[in-house]
Amino acid sequence: MIYLQLYLEFCKIGLVCVGGGYASMPLIQNVVVDTYHWMTISEFIDIFTISQMTPGPVGINAATFCGSKVAGVPGSILATMGFVSPALIICIIVMFLLKKYGEITSIKAILSGLRPAVTALMSVAAISFITLALWDSDHIPQDTLDIDLKAAIILVIAYILVRKKMSVIRLLILSGIMGLISGILFQ
Amino acid sequence: MAPEEKNASFYYELFKSTFVISAFTVGGGMVLIPLMKAKFVDEYGWINEKEALDLAAIAQSMPGVMACNASIMLGYRMAGLPGALTTLLATILPPLIFLTVISYFYEAFAANPYIRMVLKGMQCGATAIIINVVLQLLTKEIKRRLILPLLILSGTFIASSVFQADLMYCIAVDALIGLMFMRSSRYS
Incomplete structure (x- = not known):
């Protein structure tokens, strides 16, 4: 079976x-x-x-x-x-x-210790995402100035839109479209 | 908080949001969490920030895939068992569909330049959202002006990024610090 x-x-x-x-x-x-x-x-x-x-x-x-x-x-x-x-x-x-x-003091204390840790782990993930987007690599390369300009511009536009509270889903779709257009225009 | 009346449109919205987040993000649970936070905490207010972080921490320290654990727990917190099933299904469906389709013509997919361009663009969009969530959390933590959480934050960051420490050890140490030194109510 x-x-x-x-x-x-x-x-x-x-x-x-x-x-x-x-x-x-x-x-x-x-x-x-x-x-x-x-x-x-x-x-x-x-x-x-x-x-x-x-x-x-x-x-x-x-x-x-x-x-x-x-x-x-x-x-x-x-x-x-x-x-x-x-x-x-x-x-x-x-x-x-x-x-x-969940209301027991010990459990609350453990969770208080873990909350900043989650923020730290997210920061690590954020940095690896930035390097992956800009340099196509999981760490910052020696040749730091050799960034993917298209990706950098999309990233900045997307960040401005996030700050303007654009919906997450709309933003992801729009970023995909920007990627396609910039890829076709500047091959 | 999640609306008391859990009608069909609530579940539809929950399913749709989770499905799209899962479909358009490449990467592990630490990527899914900021996106779900942006959606469910900041946009809808169905769950508060502290709870979302607590659940992320628990999901990370449990067996299994963190992304699934996190989505099950967030769904459960927002709408009980039906909520957990909704978010779990919405999380696994995109990879299930993609992989089933791709398993038939993987070569053509990986080589297609247009697919690469769209994926690259989405990667940048997801990065922007994650940066925003992380900056929000960091600013809040700094404004609280409490030494211990900031030490945990920077210690875990350095251990994980510079020394590539095992995440399970980091979590265990931080939990222990919390248990021993953070019983006061100002930390919660």
């Missing part, structure tokens, strides 16, 4: 993969490449390349791709469902506990 197997195996992956992204890569590889031969190692590496330019976490992308290869569209849906089922259950339990015990 390939459908059940896909669902259960990705359930297990979803349950134990901690850290996300590259941290979960060996684990997923172990199941889909080494144990079940659902895809080859080069296909598996392709998934990571695709993940760089399409939405979605690596785990979900791998689940979808594997499921689609092994058992078509129903397979991709079941594998992805399997992957997120544990998260759904765990998150709802945590939310329930938080509602019940």
Whole structure:
């Protein structure tokens, strides 16, 4: 019963993969490449390349791709469902506990410690996004002045629009259009 | 706060916003969170900023994919179980559709210059939104003039960006600092 197997195996992956992204890569590889031969190692590496330019976490992308290869569209849906089922259950339990015990001083204190940490981690993500947008690299290169001028201009326009409180969705669509137009005009 | 009356248009709006955010953003949970904050905290006011940050912190420290955890928890907080299912579905559908389609003609997709241009533009737009959210949060934190949160902020930033420290360790240390030294109500 390939459908059940896909669902259960990705359930297990979803349950134990901690850290996300590259941290979960060996684990997923172990199941889909080494144990079940659902895809080859080069296909598996392709998934990571695709993940760089399409939405979605690596785990979900791998689940979808594997499921689609092994058992078509129903397979991709079941594998992805399997992957997120544990998260759904765990998150709802945590939310329930938080509602019940969230007012306890110790829990409040821990959350107070974590809030600035989230801001810090978002700042790190923001910087890597800026370097990726302007220099197509995950760090600031030696040749700092060699920036992608088109990207810089779109970024500045988008920032002004954000400050003017443009809706997030409209802004993303508009940025995509600006990218296309500037790409065609200044090839 | 989320409207008391959870009618169809509320769920439609919740689904649509989450779907578009998930569809147009490439990157992990730390990218999804600022965008969801911009939408649900700043635009709609369905959840407050402190709660959104708390849930982000919890989502980060749990097993599983952070983006999914965060969207489930935010959805649950805004509208209970139906809300959690709505946001989860809206988060996984875009990659599910994209990957199923792309798995058939990946080569053509990756090589298409026009798709690259649109993706690049969207990347810049998402960057602008993230910069804005981060600057807002930083200004607020600085204006509070409390030493400990600022130390945690800068310490975590340096540990993560300069020393590439494991996020789980950072979270654990910060939680411990909070537990031991931040019990006073002025921190919450």
